[in-house]
């Protein structure tokens with residue numbers, strides 16, 4: 413099978429370079445089969461490495477980079493909000509038009525739950541941790557209004573833009589890495605404390621879990637007690653002993669139920685999608701276990717999107733050791749331009765060919781706006797070489 417190559421693109425990078433110019437270049441000079449454009453994102457502060465982009469810095473709040481079609485959201489309490497940088501244009505629509513002309517396939521990605529501006533508008537659906545801290549950055553995917561909003565957005569995007577596929581990202585709860593570490597005062601982390609604080613205990617989560625298995629309120633009490641124990645004793649006792657004491661089997665069962673809610677939501681989104689649906693693998697929600705991904709995630713959707721690092725590509729170690737059991741034709745693999753093997757043309761050409769030979773559904777480079785000119789040149793060579801060698 414001939415490999416398919418894609419480039420991840422942020423709409424503002426394409427717009428600022430000129431759509432005809434940037435998309436023409438991707439199709440002609442670089443030679444990808446398609447692009448994957450961000451339809452919604454969290455907040456972004458982008459220092460741009462490449463000319464001719466005049467503005468060396470781009471900044472946006474979390475938002476939608478398309479104009480929502482109102483009819484899909486009439487019964488929704490949460491709606492997508494167009495980002496200010498677009499003014500009143502529809503960036504996605506403009507990009508799709510030029511891609512049609514250039515015969516490029518278009519995939520789009522949705523950032524589901526993360527963004528300060530989104531949570532500011534809809535605080536009632538925010539994640540809440542075990543010590544009652546309401547998230548300022550992450551909406552809870554268990555909340556019925558969040559689920560309805562995501563389903564409507566999937567239907568809107570997959571109906572209106574002739575997309576080949578939609579990619580779902582950041583379908584998750586808040587975890588401790590969402591907090592700005594410069595603003596947080598706390599004792600040293602124990603991994604188990606960080607894990608406990610990365611569970612959502614909003615009323616939607618507790619109710620949903622109680623309806624299924626363990627009592628959500630009881631688990632919250634247990635989690636709170638263990639966190640208090642961490643705060644009481646941090647730094648005073650043997651950390652290792654304390655770690656095992658803090659583990660709670662009910663919290664583990666709670667996590668399993670929560671994971672089940674995300675999987676159910678993935679199925680709901682797949683039903684609403686009028687194009688292919690892919691899900692970006694996240695170690696925050698799913699175990700790094702090939703059997704789990706194959707049995708529980710792949711069967712619900714058209715593809716799972718993973719970083720090539722997770723498949724043991726390049727210098728880094730694989731975290732999906734048994735990747736051989738994953739179905740390559742249902743995997744979209746991303747090579748980040750920041751990976752060490754993209755720093756020289758030779759290394760990128762070799763690692764791209766290695767991926768192409770494994771028969772993945774597609775290989776994507778991430779991303780256009782962060783790549784230096786020499787990286788784009790290397791990507792062009794890598795694609796040509798891989799096509800020729802796998803013919």
Ligand SMILES: [Zn+2]
Pocket residue numbers: 538539540552553554555612613614615616617618
């Ligand atoms: Zn929740």
